[in-house]
Amino acid sequence: MCLAIPMQILSIDGTTARCSANGVEREVSLFLMQDRSLSMGDFVMVHVGYAIEQVQAIEAQRRWQLFDEMDRSADA
């Protein structure tokens, strides 16, 4: 349940952001991110539709890699 994935912010409208991860786009709530000044291109860790924390891009890339690997092992 604490599974969260890093997504990149495409656009921000109030407390909602359009985010993408590996080509998938989603609406994400930024309501929990009131202390962070976020802008387009930033990465956030997303859990059940809410950004829970800002992420450095390096970690984001690494996590995507991990998900790709998990997908492969699930397919196998």
Add this chain to the structure above:
Amino acid sequence: MSTEAKQWLSRIQALKLPNRVHIINVCGGHERSIAQAGLRGLLPENIELIPGPGCPVCVCPEEDIYAAIQLALSEPVTLLAYGDLLRVPVNLPKGEPRTLMAARAEGADIRPVASPQEVLAIARDNPEKQHCFFMAGFETTTAPLAAMLAEGVPDNLSILLSARLTWPAVALLLNSDTPGFDALVAPGHVAAIMGAQQWSFVAQQHRVATAVAGFSSESLLAAFYSTLCQLLDGQPRLDNCYRDVVRDEGNLAAQRIIEQVLKVTDAHWRGIGVIANSGYTLRDGYMKHDARQRFSIVDDAQRHRAGLMPTGCDCTQVLLGKIYPNQCPLYGRSCTPRQPVGPCMISDEGACRIWWAAGVKS
């Protein structure tokens, strides 16, 4: 495996560990990463990685699930819950609906959801009907729920809350006579919300090596290495091996929102018992959205007992890190994901299910 992960691994292999070391994790996500990457098989033989109380659905009190089932069957309510909760059984005689799924088969309106936004959309689309969101989760999942309530929810939505805090379960183990571990890998996304600092008590008060970890092999191996070095130095401390995401103080805005909406209380953990300050209830200002206030939910005192895992299921021992999943006599025999007996084989975060999915078949 990445070059960085291999480097961490060879550093760990180069350490001269005098004794067996037990490293516990308290997060289903950690356990899944460890099992999927096969880290146990790669580490030196004298390092044991123990899955601990990392599954909020597994510890969701039997009486809460029972109440949800009765509510969905007896009131004209749409009951919403994250998927794996729907399949967790309560202890009832054969023939009675033991899971929310079974209640759904009997006509109750029960739907799996994936996010608070989905809950809101369903409740708003059906304003004439009452909706109840039944939620079990740790801090990472509780913060979005608090955000949803703080932002405002429609009157026809109420919450049946079985949220739990993670650290009190670790404190319970540490205060017991036999904690059974020398080091803790602290949960990355709980720490992202609540702060790495929340785990400093483990090293400071209990002298147990501690490192916050993320979910990649690199971050986990770095955390193992850190705790092993702490043990070798004889100086347990709190290390943060997930700095790209986790700050010492955590996400203060999220903490404020949780604090605004929810109040910490003592809470029952299925199979374990009541743990002080380990659960949440809605604060007065949000009480009108508390399903326990809105409906006369069946509250059977009989069910307020610890130890109510399904008969024969060793989930309690698995959750407390006392046995590995495959040491349960039912594992892989009468209990498989296809025909699960206990919550640890049902929930995506249950150690039994994670081990099975990773290929441990006996």
